[in-house]
Amino acid sequence: MATGRTHRPATRSRGIPEATVARLPLYLRALTALSERSVPTVSSEELAAAAGVNSAKLRKDFSYLGSYGTRGVGYDVEYLVYQISRELGLTQDWPVVIVGIGNLGAALANYGGFASRGFRIAALIDADPAQTGKQVAGLPLRHSDELEAIVAANQVSIGVIATPAGAAQEVCDRLVAAGVTSILNFAPTVLSVPDGVDVRKVDLSIELQILAFHEQRKAGEEQPASAARPARGQRPGTDGDVPAVMPA
Amino acid sequence: MATGRTHRPATRSRGIPEATVARLPLYLRALTALSERSVPTVSSEELAAAAGVNSAKLRKDFSYLGSYGTRGVGYDVEYLVYQISRELGLTQDWPVVIVGIGNLGAALANYGGFASRGFRIAALIDADPAQTGKQVAGLPLRHSDELEAIVAANQVSIGVIATPAGAAQEVCDRLVAAGVTSILNFAPTVLSVPDGVDVRKVDLSIELQILAFHEQRKAGEEQPASAARPARGQRPGTDGDVPAVMPA
DNA sequence: TAGATTGTTAATCGATTAACAATC
DNA sequence: TAGATTGTTAATCGATTAACAATC
Structure with a gap:
């Protein structure tokens, strides 16, 4: 997926893992909602619940940005909104x-x-x-x-x-x-x-296909067993157009 | 992200890793394009290039589905289209x-x-x-x-x-x-x-925010250094509304 | 047989998580 | 001080990748 960069480990620009970067927008959205309700502080537990992740992961994610929380208290909502926005580059146009x-x-x-x-x-x-x-x-x-x-x-x-x-x-x-x-x-x-x-x-459509995969598993549970390694009626390349399809 | 299931490891329904499931639609799309061009067989190297992944990963992914290729030859396009469709549950309505x-x-x-x-x-x-x-x-x-x-x-x-x-x-x-x-x-x-x-x-908007993060890194390279652990002007919870914001 | 390419192994890397010491 | 909650450690888990034996 071409993350560019010739000269560096590429995955982590200044040490923030990709998986963490991908979650920052989630945290930002949850924090923005809290900010609109004028909530002054939030704990990792509360914020994690609002963002739909577990709190250990959230704290680990934030630790890559710096120490922006206060032990025994939690995180200042406005301050964290700003720090995450800045980290994501959203303070510019x-x-x-x-x-x-x-x-x-x-x-x-x-x-x-x-x-x-x-x-x-x-x-x-x-x-x-x-x-x-x-x-x-x-x-x-x-x-x-x-x-x-x-x-x-x-x-x-x-x-x-x-x-x-x-x-x-x-x-x-x-x-x-x-x-x-x-x-x-x-x-x-x-x-x-x-x-x-x-x-x-x-x-x-990819997202829908992934859902269909799981949906199928829910419904079936007892599929026709998919016949492990079916003997094929033809070998690859022997016969161009007709699908070598078998109903399992 | 609630993958449901009470009674099982949940992550892998019948052993196919989530990461693999998420790539099956990519392979399917590439294969469909080959099928439309009546290409009979394809190697892991070619298909991987078309799907934008590396060929070792593709072969590993396919190995979870079964042994659908032929050594020395490659994969039968139509047959693989059918197998992946079936695995994803796309053969039903x-x-x-x-x-x-x-x-x-x-x-x-x-x-x-x-x-x-x-x-x-x-x-x-x-x-x-x-x-x-x-x-x-x-x-x-x-x-x-x-x-x-x-x-x-x-x-x-x-x-x-x-x-x-x-x-x-x-x-x-x-x-x-x-x-x-x-x-x-x-x-x-x-x-x-x-x-x-x-x-x-x-x-x-999340995807766009992730892009902005990387874009910022490209442009800046020499940001104002973000002043590691800035002394904050206020403590969490002491003053609700004014953002404890500092221009780094 | 010689050449090509799969399927699998094993090493490596990155992400997640529970647990807890640090500290407000 | 006592209670709460962060930031970090370390163990675990899952995903990626190169390499190559198996085999068409």
Whole structure:
């Protein structure tokens, strides 16, 4: 998944494990909710419950950031919100572009969670000339021809791809060439990017498939036993098109 | 993340590690693409490249499913498509309901990746009476009042929640009470569910925050050093509202 | 047989967790 | 001081990876 970086262990930039980084947003959200309710302090136990993790893990995670708690008391909510925000880089402004404004792109453009966390939509870009100029989420759609100019003018370093799978790699290449170094990919394709560019992927159907796997296990429990190592009727490569399928 | 199950190790249902299960959909997608190009066989090296993982990991993953390859030759594409589909439970039909048909719900309803993998949208449900009857993706919106009846009538075991955060827990409770045992949650909240119910979460802004973290590291490299353990101006709990924030 | 590629072993690495000493 | 809760240690567990014997 190309975490870039030529010269370093790559996994841990200044020692914070990937798994911890991935949980910081969860903690931040729980803390933000507490902050809105003007709760002044919170214990690791309470916060862990709110974030849906166990408290030992939470304390270990926080220990990578520094000693921001007080023994016998807990954590100052506002202070921790700030420290985590800073660690995640959310105290600065990140201009992003969203490319591909279909249903999903429009949903993303309207998604409140971006703006409230330092992400500013610099432009919405779509390849369909008929859409150019239309407003989505209060922003005018721009044509793909302008992509490079928009990225440069706004110093965009993060791009969101919500195009159909077929267009994603080309869009990705153009974004990267224009200077984007982080990509959030919603298209169901594996993107190839040069070193130094980060790609994260959100795949709607993959999550559903994982659920189906577990659901199947719940229902069945006694499957037709899957016949351990079934003798196949044909060998690989002997017969191209007909699926060598057997109903177990 | 409540993988349910009272009576077993829970992590590995019949020995397939979670990490492997999460990659099966990736392999399946790569294989489907090969299948469409009528490629008869593929080596672990080629398939791994297409799926974006390393080949040792892929072979290890497949070894949990059985011995479906041929040494010296590779894997039969069609046969492997079938085996992985079966393992994931995609050879059966899964009726799902999508609750909350805003931008995101509509995007999900229109998403092709569902239908093509055995997921059938049994109903689109929204709380707004003004929307009831409107068509989205060729399906009429149904009102939330009908939720329980719809779940029962269609034997729905998988529910997708795309409501605002505030409504998510109540929708979740009703789905579970009606018999749903797997939930895909797009609302930015932690849902609590009884044992035996699986929840998976897709959070659009979390992915972006993780990217921002890495982006920050790329740009800065020489941050203002974050002053290791800053002396705080106040102690937790002494002063509720003012953030104990310091510009490092 | 010679070449290719799987399936598996074993070493390594990273993540999780319980437990508890430190300390507010 | 007594009670509470953090931050850290150390044990455990799971995932990744290189290497190679098995075998087509």
